Amino acid sequence: MKMKNFLEVFTLLLLFNSVKAQADNQNVYNTTSCIEKPYRCPHPKIKFYLYTRHTQEFGEEINVLDHESLWNSHWNPEHPVKVIIHGFGGGRNLTPSPDLRNAYFSVGDYNILIVDYGPAVKEPCLNQIEWGPRFASLCIAQLIKYIAHHPRGIAPDYMHFIGYSVGAHLAGLVSNYIKPSEGKIGRITGLDPTIFVYAGSNNSRDLDPSDAHFVDILHSAAGILGQWHTSGHADFYINGGTSQPGCSSSTIFQTLACDHTRVTPLFIESITSSKGFFAGPCNNLFSYLLGWCEPKDNDLVLMGEHCSWKARGVYYVTTNAKAPYARGYPGKNRRQTRNNGRNAITDSYGGLRK
Numbered sequence: 001m002k003m004k005n006f007l008e009v010f011t012l013l014l015l016f017n018s019v020k021a022q023a024d025n026q027n028v029y030n031t032t033s034c035i036e037k038p039y040r041c042p043h044p045k046i047k048f049y050l051y052t053r054h055t056q057e058f059g060e061e062i063n064v065l066d067h068e069s070l071w072n073s074h075w076n077p078e079h080p081v082k083v084i085i086h087g088f089g090g091g092r093n094l095t096p097s098p099d100l101r102n103a104y105f106s107v108g109d110y111n112i113l114i115v116d117y118g119p120a121v122k123e124p125c126l127n128q129i130e131w132g133p134r135f136a137s138l139c140i141a142q143l144i145k146y147i148a149h150h151p152r153g154i155a156p157d158y159m160h161f162i163g164y165s166v167g168a169h170l171a172g173l174v175s176n177y178i179k180p181s182e183g184k185i186g187r188i189t190g191l192d193p194t195i196f197v198y199a200g201s202n203n204s205r206d207l208d209p210s211d212a213h214f215v216d217i218l219h220s221a222a223g224i225l226g227q228w229h230t231s232g233h234a235d236f237y238i239n240g241g242t243s244q245p246g247c248s249s250s251t252i253f254q255t256l257a258c259d260h261t262r263v264t265p266l267f268i269e270s271i272t273s274s275k276g277f278f279a280g281p282c283n284n285l286f287s288y289l290l291g292w293c294e295p296k297d298n299d300l301v302l303m304g305e306h307c308s309w310k311a312r313g314v315y316y317v318t319t320n321a322k323a324p325y326a327r328g329y330p331g332k333n334r335r336q337t338r339n340n341g342r343n344a345i346t347d348s349y350g351g352l353r354k
Contacts, residue, residue: 035120035135039135041138041139041142042063042065042139043135043139045117046115046116046117046139046140047061047116047117047119048061048062048064048114048116049062049092049113049114050062050073050075050111050112050113051101051105051110051113052075052076052109052110052111054074055073055074056101059114060073062146064142070146070147071152075152077111077153079108079109079111080108080110080111080158081111081113081154081158081159081160082104082110082159082160082162083115083140083144083160083162083171084097084112084113084114084115084161084162084167085115085140085161085162085163085167085170085171086114086115086116086117086164086167087165087166087167087194088165088166088194089118090164090167091116092114092116092118094118096164096264096265099265100112100162100267100271101114103271103272106271106272107272115167115170117139120136133166133169133173134173134205137170137171137177138177141176141177141178144156144159144174144185145178145182148182148183155182155183156178156182157185157213158186159187160186160187160188160189161174161185161187162188162189162191162267163189163190164191164192164264165192165194165226165260166194168188168192168194168207168217169190169193169206169207171207171211171212172188172190172206172207172208172212174211175210175211175212184213185211185212186213186214187212187214187215188211188212188215188232189216189217189218189267189307190218190231191218191263192218192221192222192225192260193206193207193227193231194226194227195224195225195226195227195228206227206231207231207232208231209232209233213309214233214309215231215234216232216233216234216235216236216307216311217231217232217235217236218236218238218263218303219237219263220238220241220244220259220262220263221243221259221260221262221263222241222242223241224242224259225256225260226260228241233311234301234307234311234312234313234315235313235314235315236303236315236316236317237285237288237314237316238262238266239317239318240316241285242259243255243259244262245319245320246258246321246322247262265323266303266304266319267304269325269326270302270303270304270305270306271304271305273324275327276302276304276326276328277302277303277304277319277325277327278300278301278302278303278317278327278328278329278330279300279302279303279315279316279317280293280299280300280315280317281295281314282314282316284314285316288316300329300330
C-alpha cells in the first residue's frame with residue numbers, strides 16, 4: 001500500500017470528524033480558506049493541462065485568458081475530449097492521472113485535459129472543504145466556456161468528465177455554472193464519489209443525473225469513504241460496492257484506502273480490456289450476495305469506459321482480486337467480447353463523440 005493512499009484516507013477521516021459545513025448560500029468570492037487570494041478565476045494554483053499524442057510527457061498549459069493558447073497547442077477538435085479531475089491530495093503527475101492518460105493513448109488519439117488543483121489544496125485546509133470545491137468548479141467551468149466559445153473548440157455536450165473521489169463532485173458542480181444556452185456536459189463518470197460533506201440532500205452540491213446527458217458511477221467503498229446512495233443514470237456496485245477482494249491489510253486505514261482507490265485501476269483497465277467488466281441489474285446488495293440475480297444476456301452492460309449510454313438503474317459486477325481484474329462475459333460456454341456488448345456513447349445525443 002502506497003503511503004500516499006494512507007495519507008489521503010487519514011486526511012479524509014480527519015475531515016469527517018472535524019469539519020462543520022458552511023452555509024449553502026455563501027458567496028464563493030467572500031470567504032476565508034486555505035486557497036490563497038485572489039479569490040477569482042482563473043486562480044494561479046488551479047491549472048489546466050492538455051495532453052495529446054504529441055504532448056504525452058509534459059502536457060501544455062491552457063491559459064483561459066489567452067485566445068491564442070488553444071491555437072498554439074496540439075488541440076485537435078476532431079479527437080474525443082476527456083476531462084480528468086483528481087481527488088483530494090492528487091495532481092496531474094500523481095496516480096491516477098498519468099495512468100489514465102497512458103491507457104487512453106494506448107488505444108487512440110484524444111484531447112485529455114487534466115485539472116490540477118493540487119497546489120491549491122494543502123492540508124489541513126479543513127475550513128475550505130465546503131467552499132473550495134465550488135470555487136474550483138467555477139474555475140473549471142471557465143475552461144469549458146473558453147473551449148466552447150473558441151473557433152477551434154467544441155461544446156460541453158461532446159466532453160467526457162472523469163472525476164475521482166471529490167473530483168467526481170467537482171465535475172457535477174461544473175454544471176451549475178454552465179447556462180442551458182451554452183450546452184450540457186456530455187458524460188460524467190464518477191469514480192467512488194466521496195461521502196464527505198456530500199450527503200445527497202442537495203443536487204446543486206453533489207453529483208446527480210441532471211449534471212450531464214449521461215452519468216455513470218462506480219462504487220468501491222460505498223458507505224465508508226464513498227457514497228452509498230445512487231447518484232447517476234447507472235450505478236455500478238463493484239463486488240458489492242463496499243469492500244474489495246485483495247484489500248485486507250494489517251491496518252484499517254490501509255484497507256479503507258485500498259477499497260476507495262481500487263476503483264481507479266478498474267476503470268483504467270476497462271479502457272483497454274478485451275474481456276470487459278460485464279455487470280447485471282440487481283435490486284439490492286442482499287439479492288446480489290445470495291446469488292438471486294441472474295440477468296439475461298441482453299440485460300448485461302459493460303462497466304467503465306465502454307458503458308452503454310442507455311444503461312439505467314443499479315448494477316452489480318464481480319471482479320478478480322488482482323490485475324487483470326476483468327472476468328469477461330459471465331456464464332459457462334458463453335463467448336462474448338467487449339465489442340459485442342458495447343453500445344458506445346457515439347450513438348447518443350445526435351452522434352456525440354465518446
